Amino acid sequence: MSNQNLREPTINITPEEYKKLSQQRTPKPKAARNIPRAFLVGGLICAIGQIIINFFLASGLSRNDASSAATAVLIFIGALLTGLGVYDDIGKWAGAGSIVPVTGFANSIVSPALEFKREGYVMGVGAKLFTIAGPILVYGIATSIAVGLIYYVLRF
Amino acid sequence: MNLKKVGNQTVVFANPPVILSSYSVVGPMEGQGPLGNSFNQVWPDNINGEKSWEVAETKMLQEALQGAVTQAGVQSDQIDFMLAGDLLNQIISANFAARQMALPFIGVYGACSTMALSMALGSMLIDGQFAKHILVGVSSHHDTAERQYRLPTEQGAQRLMSQQWTVTGAGSLLLGQAGVGPRITAATLGRVLDYGETDVNNMGAAMAPAVADTILNHFKDLNRAPSDYDLIASGDLGSVGLGLATEVLKRSGYEMGDTYTDCGVLIFDPSQDVHAGASGCACSAVVFAGHIMERIKAGELKRVLLVGSGALHSPTSAFQGESIPGIGHAVVIEA
Structure with missing residues (x-):
């Protein structure tokens, strides 16, 4: 709620005019730079995932098992790079390209774990582990249940 | 009295x-x-x-x-x-x-x-x-x-x-109370101004109206103008907020000119990739205690107006969708 009835003298601009001015002057994200970067890095992570899947398939795993194993490997890599302090630098460059793949999900869980370790394993790591990933899980699971129910009903 | x-x-x-x-x-x-x-x-x-x-x-x-x-x-x-x-x-x-x-x-x-x-x-x-x-x-x-x-x-x-x-x-x-050094001759305490900015990633824009209001009232109270100062430095508006405060003051009748800058713009180089500049309590504090005091002692600056800028929100208020109230406090330092 903005100020009402300010004693004069005060600045000669209304909140509406200021909002317009501030929108004009606030720099926008550099989409022309960010989108290709996100495409490159996101694509690269997926390509690495595919290589790992192919490796597991060649080792004799079934397709389902191979993709589960590859996901686990990617999560491990994401977590490791977060622990080494590299993932945030990748994220700075790649934006959504490194947030959306499963490695970004690992980063969103490991980074609060590292951050809140000093508050202890219960009130720190335990309580804060899902501060970023929590909403994704809540709505991800809720959506999948809803879709599952619709699918179940439509089958009859 | x-x-x-x-x-x-x-x-x-x-x-x-x-x-x-x-x-x-x-x-x-x-x-x-x-x-x-x-x-x-x-x-x-x-x-x-x-x-x-x-x-x-x-x-x-x-x-x-x-x-x-x-x-x-x-x-x-x-x-x-x-x-x-x-x-x-x-x-x-x-x-x-x-x-x-x-x-x-x-x-x-x-x-x-x-x-x-x-x-x-x-x-x-x-x-x-x-x-x-x-x-x-x-x-x-x-x-x-x-x-x-x-x-x-x-x-x-x-x-x-x-x-x-x-x-x-x-x-x-x-x-x-006594001794050798620059003196604090006056202070203008700001009022809380809220122009409806809700973006916590744009604090400069949230604080600029309050800083401009304090500078304007400072000038009116003491019957001074920007030219009465060798340097006017706001605390941590950053590049976005500095531009906004300058424009708001211009519309209110004050051309700030080259003497007006912001500690949040001075402390980092654009190559350090901090985006819109610096913020934090220490921003204006270290720029003043280091850089500005050095220039006052060297005789380069005779009268300085330091305008600390504050965004008076909390993460809770921001999550609840409240806009960000700003404040500016000004002190005059003379060699």
């Missing part, structure tokens, strides 16, 4: 307090910035061997406070009050630093305007003859602020172009 208040918001000191000493401690990034040489201490990293960032911030503030006391050559039992603040919940950095200093302590919170606010309050205490020596100090820390206000530091998200980088550092001044 001869009231020292002039106009609506300004106090003019009858016996202007003297800045006896200034001391600044900063992190490595601030040390590498364009003002790196003006700081007393540059830490090699943000934690400097302490067990947490919060402890490191407290340590930084202690060193700045102790540094100012030592430089002034004043015994600590001659210091009447200590005024300090920071950005963390319940101002723990200041409280814990005060535990070490063991001086009568007044905790101050004005968000990033705390340094200017403490200077104004300290000067009022001295000029009101309640104290001979006052120690003021503030701190902020990039990593403690990030984890309190934003995301974990290792989270791989992109920062927005309007975002500012919290300065890791602490600045301190020892004010005295």
Whole structure:
């Protein structure tokens, strides 16, 4: 709620005019730079995932098992790079390209774990582990249940 | 009774307090910035061997406070009050630093305007003859602020172009009733202004109206103009906020010209990729205690207006969709 009835003298601009001015002057994200970067890095992570899947398939795993194993490997890599302090630098460059793949999900869980370790394993790591990933899980699971129910009903 | 208040918001000191000493401690990034040489201490990293960032911030503030006391050559039992603040919940950095200093302590919170606010309050205490020596100090820390206000530091998200980088550092001044040094001659205390900005990633825009309002009232109260100052520096509006405040003041009848700048623009080089500049209590504190004091002592600046800028929100208020109230406090420093 903005100020009402300010004693004069005060600045000669209304909140509406200021909002317009501030929108004009606030720099926008550099989409022309960010989108290709996100495409490159996101694509690269997926390509690495595919290589790992192919490796597991060649080792004799079934397709389902191979993709589960590859996901686990990617999560491990994401977590490791977060622990080494590299993932945030990748994220700075790649934006959504490194947030959306499963490695970004690992980063969103490991980074609060590292951050809140000093508050202890219960009130720190335990309580804060899902501060970023929590909403994704809540709505991800809720959506999948809803879709599952619709699918179940439509089958009859 | 001869009231020292002039106009609506300004106090003019009858016996202007003297800045006896200034001391600044900063992190490595601030040390590498364009003002790196003006700081007393540059830490090699943000934690400097302490067990947490919060402890490191407290340590930084202690060193700045102790540094100012030592430089002034004043015994600590001659210091009447200590005024300090920071950005963390319940101002723990200041409280814990005060535990070490063991001086009568007044905790101050004005968000990033705390340094200017403490200077104004300290000067009022001295000029009101309640104290001979006052120690003021503030701190902020990039990593403690990030984890309190934003995301974990290792989270791989992109920062927005309007975002500012919290300065890791602490600045301190020892004010005295008499002695040699620049003097604090007047102060204009700001009112809280809210122009409806809700974006916590654009604090400069949230604070600019309040800073402009304080500058405008300062000029009106003292019948001064921008040309009466060699330097007018706002605290941490950053590049977006500086542009907005300049434009708002222009529309209100004041061409600020080249004398007006912002500590949040000065402390980092654009190549350091901090986006819209710097923020944090320490931003204006270390730029003033280091760079500006250096220029005043060198005789380059005769009269300076430092306008601390604060965003008075909390993560809770922001999540609840409240807009961000801003404040600006101005102090006049004369050689």
